[in-house]
Amino acid sequence: MNYSFDWEKILTGDNLDLIIGGVGLSISLMVVSSLLALMLGVVFCHMSLSSAKPLRAIASAYVELCRNIPTLIWLYFFYFAFPALLPDSVAAVLNRSSQFNYWAGVVALALTSGGYISEIFRGGVLAVHKEQFSAAYSSGLSHFQTWAFVIWPQALRNCFPALTNRIIHNCLNTSLCMAIGVMELMWVAKHIEAITFRIIETMLVATVFYLAVNFLLQWAARWVERRFLPLRD
Amino acid sequence: MRAENATVIRVVDADKRYGDLHVLNKVSLEVADGEVLVVLGPSGSGKSTLLKAISGLEAIDGGEVRINGELFNAAKKPSLSGTQRAEVGMVFQQFNLYPHMTAAENVMLALRKVKKMTKPQAKETALSYLGKVGLESKADCYPAQLSGGEQQRVAIARSLAMRPKVMLFDEPTSALDVELINEVLGAIAGLSEEGMTMVIVTHEIAFARKVASRIVFFDKGEIVEMGTAEEVLDNPRQARTRSFMEMVRQGN
Numbered sequence: 001m002n003y004s005f006d007w008e009k010i011l012t013g014d015n016l017d018l019i020i021g022g023v024g025l026s027i028s029l030m031v032v033s034s035l036l037a038l039m040l041g042v043v044f045c046h047m048s049l050s051s052a053k054p055l056r057a058i059a060s061a062y063v064e065l066c067r068n069i070p071t072l073i074w075l076y077f078f079y080f081a082f083p084a085l086l087p088d089s090v091a092a093v094l095n096r097s098s099q100f101n102y103w104a105g106v107v108a109l110a111l112t113s114g115g116y117i118s119e120i121f122r123g124g125v126l127a128v129h130k131e132q133f134s135a136a137y138s139s140g141l142s143h144f145q146t147w148a149f150v151i152w153p154q155a156l157r158n159c160f161p162a163l164t165n166r167i168i169h170n171c172l173n174t175s176l177c178m179a180i181g182v183m184e185l186m187w188v189a190k191h192i193e194a195i196t197f198r199i200i201e202t203m204l205v206a207t208v209f210y211l212a213v214n215f216l217l218q219w220a221a222r223w224v225e226r227r228f229l230p231l232r233d
Numbered sequence: 234m235r236a237e238n239a240t241v242i243r244v245v246d247a248d249k250r251y252g253d254l255h256v257l258n259k260v261s262l263e264v265a266d267g268e269v270l271v272v273l274g275p276s277g278s279g280k281s282t283l284l285k286a287i288s289g290l291e292a293i294d295g296g297e298v299r300i301n302g303e304l305f306n307a308a309k310k311p312s313l314s315g316t317q318r319a320e321v322g323m324v325f326q327q328f329n330l331y332p333h334m335t336a337a338e339n340v341m342l343a344l345r346k347v348k349k350m351t352k353p354q355a356k357e358t359a360l361s362y363l364g365k366v367g368l369e370s371k372a373d374c375y376p377a378q379l380s381g382g383e384q385q386r387v388a389i390a391r392s393l394a395m396r397p398k399v400m401l402f403d404e405p406t407s408a409l410d411v412e413l414i415n416e417v418l419g420a421i422a423g424l425s426e427e428g429m430t431m432v433i434v435t436h437e438i439a440f441a442r443k444v445a446s447r448i449v450f451f452d453k454g455e456i457v458e459m460g461t462a463e464e465v466l467d468n469p470r471q472a473r474t475r476s477f478m479e480m481v482r483q484g485n
Contacts, residue, residue, distance in 0.1 A: 131325060
């Protein structure tokens with residue numbers, strides 16, 4: 001191997017500050033986009049199960065758009081194309097804002113993951129026995145109470161592994177935001193590599209971070225499952 | 234103050250179609266306070282749909298259902314509040330306990346959310362009703378840890394805790410192993426002794442004979458025959474009733 005490692009170059013001084021900032025921004029992207037994706041997932045799941053045909057059609061169209069268009073294209077759309085569709089004054093404000101690429105990234109990630117998550121939720125809900133609705137109705141529970149206390153708890157238990165899978169995937173996808181200039185860890189790694197040419201070290205740093213996120217989330221998922229969700233057998 | 238033998242359930246010309254299938258054909262019946270009405274009939278006759286129409290689970294296309302004079306079901310189905318719906322308790326063939334909650338929590342849910350009891354109040358009430366069906370010791374067990382008979386008794390306690398005016402039972406023992414049937418039938422018989430107004434769909438003829446004030450033979454969406462146990466079981470007047478009873482006797 002012809003490569004000599006130089007860890008000091010990338011793990012000290014300015015570069016270290018950049019890496020720490022990148023980690024912070026990556027985590028922020030992961031948390032905000034995942035939460036938003038979960039909310040979108042719940043909304044579109046209810047729409048896809050609605051008795052109103054237009055609502056079902058909208059939900060179906062949304063899911064198809066999310067599943068068939070690469071996340072990267074969504075990122076480019078929200079950062080470059082979306083402002084151009086708005087009135088000039090609004091577009092100017094957006095383009096001037098230093099936060100815009102962050103929020104474009106969050107929205108694009110939340111939208112795509114939200115589509116998958118709404119389908120995951122729908123599967124979980126459909127797996128709940130229909131007669132649970134009858135039992136809740138006869139007990140006098142309202143529509144909201146039935147969903148909140150009887151249906152959703154069971155639906156979540158049904159789809160939890162698929163859900164955590166998708167959340168983890170969403171978190172790893174935050175690395176795509178480098179394409180629109182968000183200074184998260186992937187962008188920082190590339191930036192440092194461009195200056196120092198230390199390709200293996202920089203990519204390893206990024207890899208270790210994403211691996212750590214993965215392990216942490218999987219551990220957290222197992223903990224939640226054990227603590228809150230078992231259907232005791 | 235209700236007069237003795239006041240009518241609790243009044244069904245007038247209840248009618249329902251599923252496409253071509255005329256599942257309820259202008260059915261009319263009345264159940265008086267404290268009466269136990271047993272509904273017998275072949276599968277597909279519409280007995281379950283009749284129960285669901287009385288409780289409001291299924292809307293009817295024509296006619297009306299009144300519980301204590303209040304309109305519960307009609308072609309234009311009235312919207313019923315939680316407390317109203319809880320006045321008609323329903324016990325299902327498949328128990329339908331909430332699997333993610335303990336037995337006590339199953340009974341407590343509606344007490345807390347519909348009757349607005351506090352958690353300790355609801356817990357106390359739940360435990361007393363579980364005690365009534367002999368399951369106080371299993372209050373913290375999940376449904377998956379209970380036998381079928383125990384699950385069904387928890388389901389009965391869950392409905393009873395809301396102090397319904399009427400209890401409906403849709404084939405309560407049909408999903409149970411033979412040795413578990415008696416504990417559930419015992420619980421239901423106990424209720425009838427306390428004067429609960431009940432409508433029971435069942436295949437247990439001996440049980441029907443014991444608890445029923447009246448028996449209805451239901452077939453193809455209509456009441457074929459109605460009377461006391463001796464009349465319908467031993468001396469049926471209609472040919473359809475007779476052939477059904479023959480079939481049942483041969484089965485036993």
